[in-house]
Amino acid sequence: MVDITREIVTLKRQLGSRLCVMGHHYQHDSVVQHCDITGDSLELARRVADVQAEHIVFCGVWFMGESAALLAGPGQQVHLPNPDADCLMSRMSPASLARLVLEQLAEAGYPAVPLAYVNTDVALKAVVGEYGGAVCTSANAKTMLRWALRQGERVLFLPDRHLGDNTATQLGIDQTERHVLRVGAHGLVQAKNQPLNRRLLLWPGCCAIHARLSLEDVEGARAAYPGCRIVVHPECREEVVSCCDAAGSTSFLIKEAERVAAEVPGSTLVIGTENNLVKRLATRYAKQCRIVPLAHAICGNMAKVTEKRLWQALGAVVEGTATPVVVDENLRQPARLALTRMLTACGQ
Numbered sequence: 341m342v343d344i345t346r347e348i349v350t351l352k353r354q355l356g357s358r359l360c361v362m363g364h365h366y367q368h369d370s371v372v373q374h375c376d377i378t379g380d381s382l383e384l385a386r387r388v389a390d391v392q393a394e395h396i397v398f399c400g401v402w403f404m405g406e407s408a409a410l411l412a413g414p415g416q417q418v419h420l421p422n423p424d425a426d427c428l429m430s431r432m433s434p435a436s437l438a439r440l441v442l443e444q445l446a447e448a449g450y451p452a453v454p455l456a457y458v459n460t461d462v463a464l465k466a467v468v469g470e471y472g473g474a475v476c477t478s479a480n481a482k483t484m485l486r487w488a489l490r491q492g493e494r495v496l497f498l499p500d501r502h503l504g505d506n507t508a509t510q511l512g513i514d515q516t517e518r519h520v521l522r523v524g525a526h527g528l529v530q531a532k533n534q535p536l537n538r539r540l541l542l543w544p545g546c547c548a549i550h551a552r553l554s555l556e557d558v559e560g561a562r563a564a565y566p567g568c569r570i571v572v573h574p575e576c577r578e579e580v581v582s583c584c585d586a587a588g589s590t591s592f593l594i595k596e597a598e599r600v601a602a603e604v605p606g607s608t609l610v611i612g613t614e615n616n617l618v619k620r621l622a623t624r625y626a627k628q629c630r631i632v633p634l635a636h637a638i639c640g641n642m643a644k645v646t647e648k649r650l651w652q653a654l655g656a657v658v659e660g661t662a663t664p665v666v667v668d669e670n671l672r673q674p675a676r677l678a679l680t681r682m683l684t685a686c687g688q
């Protein structure tokens with residue numbers, strides 16, 4: 341039987357500095373062990389520009405590979421071990437529909453600056469760039485929403501309504517200033533009956549993995565682990581976030597585990613996010629504290645990237661048969677603009 345782990349080590353050695361393997365924190369440990377760089381969406385996007393390798397093999401879902409290809413330098417190729425690994429949330433705001441809604445808003449006298457979560461495809465990022473907007477991640481959503489509100493009278497945040505909602509709460513934007521749009525196949529549904537004049541319009545999308553975490557899960561954790569601390573990702577629903585002890589990006593959750601392990605040994609930290617990350621943190625800090633997942637939360641698409649798929653992708657790179665991620669040249673400039681506006685606004 342083939343020892344895939346050893347094969348990958350051999351292939352990586354063969355490619356040497358021509359290769360960089362990047363991976364998202366939600367990847368399984370069997371994949372993460374081979375990554376040269378791991379991070380959340382923001383860290384990985386930021387690091388792509390510094391990578392000199394000719395081949396970037398990106399262990400993550402489709403939009404991440406596309407974003408990497410967008411930021412990659414000339415002559416660099418980005419490969420996805422499994423191009424079928426897609427983020428369902430990233431498909432909830434198709435570019436053509438988002439454009440139509442932006443046009444309808446402008447025609448109705450309520451133009452909006454689009455602010456798109458990085459979990460979107462390049463076509464959507466291009467529309468956002470074209471309409472003067474930017475991209476954001478869960479780590480910088482607060483900074484970027486403040487930025488977007490300075491660019492115009494109102495902001496269209498898409499596609500994750502929960503991240504938009506939670507960020508608005510952090511900025512003190514009242515519920516009466518927010519509205520979750522009703523959108524159908526032909527754009528706004530009954531536009532005249534919607535309060536489109538509000539400062540923050542939220543696209544009705546979400547991450548099914550985080551949105552399914554519930555108040556009952558929080559209550560169950562408090563009962564099972566008296567005195568525990570509960571932290572969740574801001575893609576969770578606002579009612580869940582509001583009854584937890586803190587919420588923040590993937591990087592925040594990792595730092596929180598590190599902090600609790602160092603400062604409150606023997607305590608229990610409950611984390612509401614993708615379970616691969618929670619399990620890794622539980623193993624890392626097992627001697628200092630107990631870390632448990634808030635509830636079952638596995639992203640089936642992230643799980644499509646396996647060690648075997650990574651091995652096959654590296655083999656294809658060595659053989660010269662790998663198919664890199666290709667970004668439509670017409671979309672490159674406006675999409676890059678949306679991403680670079682974020683990097684500039686956040687001083688990165």
Ligand code: SF4
Binds near residue numbers: 428459547614640
């Ligand atoms: S966890 Fe949610 S946002 Fe992240 S890739 Fe999976 S579906 Fe998309």
